[in-house]
Amino acid sequence: MTIGFNRRQIVLRILLPFAAGYFLSYLFRTINAVLSPDLVAALDLAADDLGLLTAAYFISFGFAQLPLGLLLDRYGPRRVEAGLLCIAALGALIFALGDSKLQLITGRALIGLGVSACLMAAFKSFTQWFEPARLPLFNGLIMAAGGLGALVATAPVQAALRVTDWRGIFLFLAGFSLLVAFAILKAVPDAPTQPAREDLATQLRGIVTIFTDPFFWKVAPSAVLAQSSFISIQSLWSGPWLRDVAGLDRMQSAEILLLIAGAMTLGFLGMGILAERLSRLGFGPTQVSAAGVFCFILTQMVIFAQPPAGWITVVWMLFGFFGTSGIVQYAGLSQHFARHLAGRVNTAINLLVFIIAFILQWVSGVIIELWPQTAAVQYSAQSYQAAFGLLLLMQMAALIWYFVPMSGKQR
Numbered sequence: 001m002t003i004g005f006n007r008r009q010i011v012l013r014i015l016l017p018f019a020a021g022y023f024l025s026y027l028f029r030t031i032n033a034v035l036s037p038d039l040v041a042a043l044d045l046a047a048d049d050l051g052l053l054t055a056a057y058f059i060s061f062g063f064a065q066l067p068l069g070l071l072l073d074r075y076g077p078r079r080v081e082a083g084l085l086c087i088a089a090l091g092a093l094i095f096a097l098g099d100s101k102l103q104l105i106t107g108r109a110l111i112g113l114g115v116s117a118c119l120m121a122a123f124k125s126f127t128q129w130f131e132p133a134r135l136p137l138f139n140g141l142i143m144a145a146g147g148l149g150a151l152v153a154t155a156p157v158q159a160a161l162r163v164t165d166w167r168g169i170f171l172f173l174a175g176f177s178l179l180v181a182f183a184i185l186k187a188v189p190d191a192p193t194q195p196a197r198e199d200l201a202t203q204l205r206g207i208v209t210i211f212t213d214p215f216f217w218k219v220a221p222s223a224v225l226a227q228s229s230f231i232s233i234q235s236l237w238s239g240p241w242l243r244d245v246a247g248l249d250r251m252q253s254a255e256i257l258l259l260i261a262g263a264m265t266l267g268f269l270g271m272g273i274l275a276e277r278l279s280r281l282g283f284g285p286t287q288v289s290a291a292g293v294f295c296f297i298l299t300q301m302v303i304f305a306q307p308p309a310g311w312i313t314v315v316w317m318l319f320g321f322f323g324t325s326g327i328v329q330y331a332g333l334s335q336h337f338a339r340h341l342a343g344r345v346n347t348a349i350n351l352l353v354f355i356i357a358f359i360l361q362w363v364s365g366v367i368i369e370l371w372p373q374t375a376a377v378q379y380s381a382q383s384y385q386a387a388f389g390l391l392l393l394m395q396m397a398a399l400i401w402y403f404v405p406m407s408g409k410q411r
Helices: 007-030 032-043 047-063 065-075 077-097 101-114 118-129 132-152 155-160 166-187 200-211 214-244 250-279 285-304 309-322 325-336 339-369 381-403
Strands: none
Touching: 007 077, 007 118, 007 132, 007 166, 007 214, 032 047, 032 101, 032 155, 032 166, 032 214, 032 250, 047 065, 047 101, 047 214, 047 339, 065 077, 065 118, 065 200, 065 339, 077 101, 077 118, 077 166, 118 132, 118 339, 132 155, 132 250, 155 250, 200 339, 214 250, 214 285, 214 309, 214 325, 214 339, 214 381, 250 285, 250 309, 250 325, 285 309, 285 325, 285 381, 325 339, 339 381
């Protein structure tokens, strides 16, 4: 099963520390969907300010991905993630104490940088310790831990606001980040054997190989746009939409955000299992992902059309479930490239996903701000239609591009 570890040691020394890290990463990523009214009230933020502030997480997270792949290969996941989580703690502290937009943007960007290794470090460690046949199970468990973080960022955070404010929540998260960093540094073992290190020039040539491969650019746009659209909406604009368009109060919105996060967790596990089962019938991960993205687009079309009140919960849960479809494409692209490039393939996709998520979340705020507010902190339904409609059109174009036949090596 593993090298030199029994089942209990696997859970305590490898799985749980990394699961705690990815739990924290997703909690930071999605918490502003609930806290946005408090942030707007505290700093008098416009929609574009709120979008930029929240999206600062994604730009630093995205730009960290390519150097992160090199660092993980050179220094190992334990040291890299523990060190970066200390930066996340500093970012949370600056965010908690900040009194200006610039201070909060700086804190949010440091948080994004600090949690940028939480998933990739886990994946790297698992490849060092577990047989390939066990990887889908452990990868799925880590993704589920992220879903749990998204769950906690909804109704539980809303409930916590009864005993503290958003500043108190971020002070707590700063301390929790340090605790997780310490646990990873002390509990996670170094790899039993270290592969021969590539020199920097060889590693960089591997990155060039990925970004110049036609198959990468055939498959990646659909997965990247689906994922980044999902992240930009789920981590911020879903909460204001439920308030402004559906007319729900904060607790009702938080409860639906909780269900979205639950559906997302099921999606991470369900889409992976479905891809594995369908591979036995000759359907590759890229095809399964494309089908899931198609369902995701259909769900967004319903949201764009503003579903009846009785369908809001179901539609947004489908949004959460099918929004995970782009993740399946990681496996498809990893299978296309040589195994030693797998880490760089994953970080290459992550780079695109989070840079695009930054752009889309910020631009959505700019678009929403173009319409006059209907109340002190409310935006019109038409503004959300315009913003979500742009994201929808981009995803549709990318999916059409995926289905255009390509010359040379086929899917």
